[in-house]
Amino acid sequence: MIAVRNLFKTFWQPHRVDALVDVSLSIAAGEVVVVIGPSGSGKSTLLRCLNRLETADAGHVFIDGVDVLDPKTDINRVRAEVGMVFQSFNLFPHKKVLDNITLAQRVVRRRSKAEALRKAEALLAKVGMPEKAASYPDQLSGGQQQRVAIARALAMDPKVMLFDEPTSALDPEMIGEVLEVMKALAREGMTMVCVTHEMGFAREVADRVVFMDGGAIVETGTPEHFFVNPEHGRTKLFLSQILK
Amino acid sequence: MRTPSAPPVSRRPRSDYIGAAGFFAVLFGLAAALYAATMQVDYVWRWNRIPQYFAYQQRTELRAEADGEIEAVAARGDRRLITVKSDAGVHLFDAPAEGVRVAPGESVYAGDLLAVEEHWRPGLLMQGLWLTIQVSLIATLFGVVIGLFAGIARVAKNPFFRWSALTYVELIRGSPLLVQIFIWYFVLGTLFNSILAKNGLNQIPPLWYGVAAMATFAGAYVAEIVRAGIQSIHRGQNEAARSLGMSYPQAMIHVILPQAIRRILPPLAGEFVSLIKDSSLLGIIAIRELTKATREIVTVSLQAFEMWFICALLYLILTFSLSLCVKYLERRMVV
Numbered sequence: 001m002i003a004v005r006n007l008f009k010t011f012w013q014p015h016r017v018d019a020l021v022d023v024s025l026s027i028a029a030g031e032v033v034v035v036i037g038p039s040g041s042g043k044s045t046l047l048r049c050l051n052r053l054e055t056a057d058a059g060h061v062f063i064d065g066v067d068v069l070d071p072k073t074d075i076n077r078v079r080a081e082v083g084m085v086f087q088s089f090n091l092f093p094h095k096k097v098l099d100n101i102t103l104a105q106r107v108v109r110r111r112s113k114a115e116a117l118r119k120a121e122a123l124l125a126k127v128g129m130p131e132k133a134a135s136y137p138d139q140l141s142g143g144q145q146q147r148v149a150i151a152r153a154l155a156m157d158p159k160v161m162l163f164d165e166p167t168s169a170l171d172p173e174m175i176g177e178v179l180e181v182m183k184a185l186a187r188e189g190m191t192m193v194c195v196t197h198e199m200g201f202a203r204e205v206a207d208r209v210v211f212m213d214g215g216a217i218v219e220t221g222t223p224e225h226f227f228v229n230p231e232h233g234r235t236k237l238f239l240s241q242i243l244k
Numbered sequence: 245m246r247t248p249s250a251p252p253v254s255r256r257p258r259s260d261y262i263g264a265a266g267f268f269a270v271l272f273g274l275a276a277a278l279y280a281a282t283m284q285v286d287y288v289w290r291w292n293r294i295p296q297y298f299a300y301q302q303r304t305e306l307r308a309e310a311d312g313e314i315e316a317v318a319a320r321g322d323r324r325l326i327t328v329k330s331d332a333g334v335h336l337f338d339a340p341a342e343g344v345r346v347a348p349g350e351s352v353y354a355g356d357l358l359a360v361e362e363h364w365r366p367g368l369l370m371q372g373l374w375l376t377i378q379v380s381l382i383a384t385l386f387g388v389v390i391g392l393f394a395g396i397a398r399v400a401k402n403p404f405f406r407w408s409a410l411t412y413v414e415l416i417r418g419s420p421l422l423v424q425i426f427i428w429y430f431v432l433g434t435l436f437n438s439i440l441a442k443n444g445l446n447q448i449p450p451l452w453y454g455v456a457a458m459a460t461f462a463g464a465y466v467a468e469i470v471r472a473g474i475q476s477i478h479r480g481q482n483e484a485a486r487s488l489g490m491s492y493p494q495a496m497i498h499v500i501l502p503q504a505i506r507r508i509l510p511p512l513a514g515e516f517v518s519l520i521k522d523s524s525l526l527g528i529i530a531i532r533e534l535t536k537a538t539r540e541i542v543t544v545s546l547q548a549f550e551m552w553f554i555c556a557l558l559y560l561i562l563t564f565s566l567s568l569c570v571k572y573l574e575r576r577m578v579v
Contacts, residue, residue: 053483080489090484094502103498104488149484156488 001191002027002050002160007059009045009215019045020056021215029159032192034202037212038238043195046212047162050193051075051082064159080108083153087165089145091137091152097124098133101152109156116155123151127181143174147181154185161185163194199243203227211235287549294550297367297541306337306359308352317348326358372537373558379451379533380520380562383458387519388512390459391466396496398471409467416464421457422525428457429529454526462519469511473504506577513570517563524559534558 002025009020019042027033035043048054050061052068052075061068068078092100101120105111111119124130127147137145146166153161163182167175179201186192186205196202202209202223209226211219211234219232230236282289312330324344326337339359346358366374397409416424433453440447477500485495527536538555542548 051487053487076486076489076491079487082487084484084487086480086484088478088480090478090480092481092484092499092503094506104485104490107494107498108489152488 001029001031001064002193003060003062004046004050005060005062007046007049007061008057009042009049009054010057018215020049020059023059023212023215023217025210025217025220027160027191027193029191030189031207032186032190032205033194033208033210034206035193035195035210035212036197036199036202036238037218041212042215043212044164045215047084047164047193047195050160050162051079051084053084076108080104080156081159083156083158083161085146085149085153085161085163085166087168089137089142089149089169091145091149093137095136096133097129097135097137097140097148100137100148101155104152105155119155120151123154124148126154126184127151128177141174142170143177146170146174146178150178150181150185160191160193163192163196165195165197167196167198197242199227211238213238282549289550290547291550293545293547294554297369297545297551299364299367299370302363302365304361304363305357306339306361308354308356308358309335310354312352314346314348314350314352314358317344317346324359328352328358368532368537368541369534369554369558372532372534373562375532375537376520376523376534377562379455379458379523379526379531380516382455383462383519383523384516386455386459387462387466387515390463391470394463394467395470395474398467399474413464413467416461417468421461421522422528424461425454425457425525425529428453432456450529451531454523454529454531458519458523458526461522462515465515465518466512469508469515470504472511473508474500476507477503506574509570509574509577513567517566520562520566521559 004023004025007020007023009018011017011019017040021042023042023046025033025046035046037043045054049056050063050068052061056069059069063078063082066078067073068075091097092103095103098117098120101123102113102116105116105119106113109116121130121133124133127150129144129147132140132144132148137148140148150161150166166182167178170178175198179198182192182194182201183205194201194206204223206223208220209223210217211226211230211232213234219226219230219235221230226235227239230239306326308328308330310330310332312328312332312335315327315329315334316325318325318327319341322341324339324341326339326344326346328335328337337358340361343360343362344358345360346352346356352358394409394412397405398413400406400409429450433448433450437447481499481503482495485499486492490498523533524535526533527539530536532540534555538551542551545551
């Protein structure tokens, strides 16, 4: 489903950071992969390279066999198949919740108004807030906003969902409701790549955990392997800091 | 024991009253000083002569063209149709009922007054004001269109668009409007009109060169306002739109610009207030807008003091009502 081959990315502003150093990773359809690691380890950059929000300097990303980094690739078609959820929600503040979910369906998928509305209402019910259709994003709590953002991404019927620290900006009491939606999604067989600090979620839902540090993948394995007997020193250190 | 009392009345501090009194004292003091000064130089204020420059009654006289006789005065609503029969033939005159000066059967000689008609005509000041409004509106319209495209080009990735827009903006903002008006009229205008004349086409009147100068001038400032507005929208908005598969133009149209417009509106209004005021420069290329009209009236009437105050007041009314409109729009657009 997703194949990452020898990916490199260096940022030069404001100073040199080697965000990705020779990263390779394969993700099968239906697999849930959780990427963890200390901040600045390149996990978000990796995620953003998958749909070319960041352009990698070297290497390849294939999604469903399509070379994402090839300039000839219609990136908009790729992105329509790859849903993304951001740390800061990034809902469109000038549009109501329902319009947030229908906009891309209408503009990108060219669905009829009725079809887009039907889809949006169904998804809003799925994320547990059908009564908020006519609200504006700033009238919602953080958890509600993030659930709308998930519904917005799902409305495109993506093959893959990317989550970029979806609960990091939330108050503690709202993290659960967002994770529940993500767990339900995983149970339905959605292919997911999640960058998160929620170790409980990783343990419960992930098929595979990837630990990154210094722009490289240090260790990868099943949650059992990962949390019970990690091999690498840096992994142990990180886990001991985060799980104490 | 506390007794129940009336709800507390908010009391203004004494300094407020003193401040307000001081303000009005200074205001009236200045007016009085100005008046006293004009008395010193024996200036005669004649406000009563001013209204005619807003609107005046034009009197048209209908006179017989040849010797003859009034055959009939037929009523047609408020108007009368006077039929004059003479050796030269039958002539008809149309006049308002109250202006008719003859009756059927009367003999008239060539040049005799048959009827008078009085029309209200806009005075020079009104014509100038109207022209100022027209020029400002058209220049605003084109200025917004130019500025919108130039502003979007300023943030484009393609160097062709980015550099073109930057050059345009810097060129326009770096030279005085007065000079630009001269260039539009005396350089470009001469070129265009000469080429048009060579090809046997009609000349473009100076008004349009003036409008072009104002529009390109405003466009450069609008471009910077639009650029700032677009860049003030959080990067995440664009990323969210693009991650859903929207193209750059789609993200612009559906996500970025609608949010940017709200932030653009207040500085944009300021720009158009400036535009209205700057249109006073157009008088120098023979466009009789408000300032030029005032100057002409001053030359004829010698009522310089009254006229310039009136002129300033009219500009103030224009700019103030524009700000009010924008304030209303802003309130409407707040989510």
